Structure formats: structure tokens, C-alpha cells
Amino acid sequence: MSRTVYLDGRFVPFAEARVPIMDRGFLFADGIYEVSAVLEGRLVDNAAHLARLDRSLSEIGIRNPLSSEEWTRLQTELVASNGVREGLVYMQVTRGVAERDFAFPAADTPPTVVMFTQEKAIRANPLAESGARIVTVEDLRWKRRDIKSVALLAQVLAKQAAASAGVAEAWMVEDGAVTEGSSSTAFIVTGDNRLVTRPLSTAILPGITRQAVLRLCAEGDLRIEERPFAVEEAVAAAEAFYTSASAFVMPVVAIDGYLIGDGRPGPHTRRLRELYMGMALES
Structure with a gap:
């Protein structure tokens, strides 16, 4: 089964996921990430991870594009679609795509949102x-x-x-x-x-x-x-x-x-x- 990832509002096959070269995460590392563990197909301590994601985004002036409920729904769907029983969900939000300039782009520039899963032995490590x-x-x-x-x-x-x-x-x-x-x-x-x-x-x-x-x-x-x-x-x-x-x-x-x-x-x-x-x- 091909791995499914989430990119800017859509679940897409891994091989088809693309981010433009002008994305500020690629050019400046201008973004935030978070990782939640998955055990027996369920997210572990996820509310705390999402709270830290929200805080990190706030600290660098990127609006959180999703509510905690929306993040959780998408994470859960991604875990289920990939059949992950044990591993992790990676989440990343960057300041989005704009012409390369150190200063922030326009305030209405949509952030780039990426999520993917990875299978990993946690319990039996x-x-x-x-x-x-x-x-x-x-x-x-x-x-x-x-x-x-x-x-x-x-x-x-x-x-x-x-x-x-x-x-x-x-x-x-x-x-x-x-x-x-x-x-x-x-x-x-x-x-x-x-x-x-x-x-x-x-x-x-x-x-x-x-x-x-x-x-x-x-x-x-x-x-x-x-x-x-x-x-x-x-x-x-x-x-x-x-x-x-x-x-x-x-x-x-x-x-x-x-x-x-x-x-x-x-x-x-x-x-x-x-x-x-x-x-x-x-x-």
C-alpha cells in the first residue's frame, strides 16, 4: 500500500506530494514542526503536542492554520489510512510560498501544512x-x-x-x-x-x-x-x-x-x- 501524506488541505500519495522551491521552510527553515507518537493506532499525549505546536507558531508569528480538533481529526485519518499501529505522526507548518526575501511576506500568505506518518518500533525497542x-x-x-x-x-x-x-x-x-x-x-x-x-x-x-x-x-x-x-x-x-x-x-x-x-x-x-x-x- 502506497503511503498517504497530507499537504495543504489534501491527502495525496507520497510520490505525488510536492512543495514549491520558494517555500520559506525550504529557503530559510522558516517553520515549526511537531511529532506525536502512535501506539496501537492511537495518538499519545497528543493534546500537549498540539499545544506546543500552537505556542511555537505564535512565537515566530505564524498563524495556526487549524484548530486542535482539526489537527486531531486529520492526524487520526492519516494514521488510519496508512494502517500505522506503532510509530509517529510528523506535522510541519511553514510561513508559506513567496519570493525570496528575509522579511516576512504579506500577512495573507497561506502557510504550508505537511503531515506524514512513519512506522517505528517503540514498545519493543x-x-x-x-x-x-x-x-x-x-x-x-x-x-x-x-x-x-x-x-x-x-x-x-x-x-x-x-x-x-x-x-x-x-x-x-x-x-x-x-x-x-x-x-x-x-x-x-x-x-x-x-x-x-x-x-x-x-x-x-x-x-x-x-x-x-x-x-x-x-x-x-x-x-x-x-x-x-x-x-x-x-x-x-x-x-x-x-x-x-x-x-x-x-x-x-x-x-x-x-x-x-x-x-x-x-x-x-x-x-x-x-x-x-x-x-x-x-x-
């Missing part, structure tokens, strides 16, 4: 059992990282550094402290049961899975500390993990070649993944 190995890289990004911009070159370079090292993810570092992963939020667990993650600010993306995990901590025996942590503290931690829409809660067992704890996924991380999976299946 082998990394969840073995644990992920990661590397650290310098954080090269701009100063508004709280906006989920399609301008992802720094993250691409970080992810490629991880791929070249044969590991799953890269944690980005600025002024000696971990900011976040190339496509994830970074966490550590201290020996005295404190869950540490960087506080929200313009320095990091407000992770939706991060938000859910902090809520779930109330069901465990972890105290939450929202503060920066250094790479050295992460290496010395009892456990480490990262979160994202498609990884859920992913244990980290080595950073830059140094084992975390005993080099296996820790009990707190396993429990949080189990709790999050239960929440996702009920959504």
Missing part, C-alpha cells in the same frame, strides 16, 4: 532492554531553543556525531553543563534518589514526554531537582536516561565510553518507562 550509549558534543544552537523550529542543522551534526561513534544519541553541552539531547531531554538519577533535569527556559525545548515523566515521578520515590548538571555528574550518577516522543523513556548505560552505574538500565528508569507505557496505552 531493543535499546530499552540493553540501554543506550551516548556521546557529548558542543551545543551549537541558537538562543531560542524553546521554539520547535525546523532549523535543525546543529542537531543533525550532533546526531551524526553519535552515529559516527556508533552510539544512539548525543547530549549537547554548553558552559560545562548538559542542555539536552540532539532529539531528546536529558535526565540523571543520583545515588540518593533525586531525579535531576535542566529547568525549562529558552535554553531547551519544553519536552512533552519530560512533562509527563515529571508527573509520573509522584508515583515513585524520586525527588525532582530541576537544575543544570555537568557531564562529570552525569557520568557519576546512579542512572541516566533520555525522553522523547518516539523513544519514550530510554535508559543510558554509557556516556563518552564511561559506564553509568553497573552499565545496565537502572530500576528507576525501568519503572518510569513502565509507567509511561501504561499511560500511553490508556491515552
Whole structure:
């Protein structure tokens, strides 16, 4: 079955989907994206993802072309038409098509809206059992990282550094402290049961899975500390993990070649993944 995508008001075959070269997303990365996970054919924590999409669009002055109800209806139809049971829905909105000029085009320029699905193993991801190995890289990004911009070159370079090292993810570092992963939020667990993650600010993306995990901590025996942590503290931690829409809660067992704890996924991380999976299946 040919994959169906959504483009500017129409569901079309993947092979027929085209965006003009003058689209500002292509020319300037002038756009916003969002990703929602799909588990057993259902969207996971989707309302929070759509709220973040709306906020990001507002921050760069692009009107949201769809209501939350319309987004959800279209996402659901796209998931069903592609028969996706497990994976993700990608959404992107750019400022639209206009002659190349750095300044915004006319206010009535219609935004470009794109959606597609991808099948991906989430629940049975082998990394969840073995644990992920990661590397650290310098954080090269701009100063508004709280906006989920399609301008992802720094993250691409970080992810490629991880791929070249044969590991799953890269944690980005600025002024000696971990900011976040190339496509994830970074966490550590201290020996005295404190869950540490960087506080929200313009320095990091407000992770939706991060938000859910902090809520779930109330069901465990972890105290939450929202503060920066250094790479050295992460290496010395009892456990480490990262979160994202498609990884859920992913244990980290080595950073830059140094084992975390005993080099296996820790009990707190396993429990949080189990709790999050239960929440996702009920959504």
C-alpha cells in the first residue's frame, strides 16, 4: 500500500506530494514542526503536542492554520489510512510560498501544512532492554531553543556525531553543563534518589514526554531537582536516561565510553518507562 501524506488541505500519495522551491521552510527553515507518537493506532499525549505546536507558531508569528480538533481529526485519518499501529505522526507548518526575501511576506500568505506518518518500533525497542550509549558534543544552537523550529542543522551534526561513534544519541553541552539531547531531554538519577533535569527556559525545548515523566515521578520515590548538571555528574550518577516522543523513556548505560552505574538500565528508569507505557496505552 502506497503511503498517504497530507499537504495543504489534501491527502495525496507520497510520490505525488510536492512543495514549491520558494517555500520559506525550504529557503530559510522558516517553520515549526511537531511529532506525536502512535501506539496501537492511537495518538499519545497528543493534546500537549498540539499545544506546543500552537505556542511555537505564535512565537515566530505564524498563524495556526487549524484548530486542535482539526489537527486531531486529520492526524487520526492519516494514521488510519496508512494502517500505522506503532510509530509517529510528523506535522510541519511553514510561513508559506513567496519570493525570496528575509522579511516576512504579506500577512495573507497561506502557510504550508505537511503531515506524514512513519512506522517505528517503540514498545519493543531493543535499546530499552540493553540501554543506550551516548556521546557529548558542543551545543551549537541558537538562543531560542524553546521554539520547535525546523532549523535543525546543529542537531543533525550532533546526531551524526553519535552515529559516527556508533552510539544512539548525543547530549549537547554548553558552559560545562548538559542542555539536552540532539532529539531528546536529558535526565540523571543520583545515588540518593533525586531525579535531576535542566529547568525549562529558552535554553531547551519544553519536552512533552519530560512533562509527563515529571508527573509520573509522584508515583515513585524520586525527588525532582530541576537544575543544570555537568557531564562529570552525569557520568557519576546512579542512572541516566533520555525522553522523547518516539523513544519514550530510554535508559543510558554509557556516556563518552564511561559506564553509568553497573552499565545496565537502572530500576528507576525501568519503572518510569513502565509507567509511561501504561499511560500511553490508556491515552
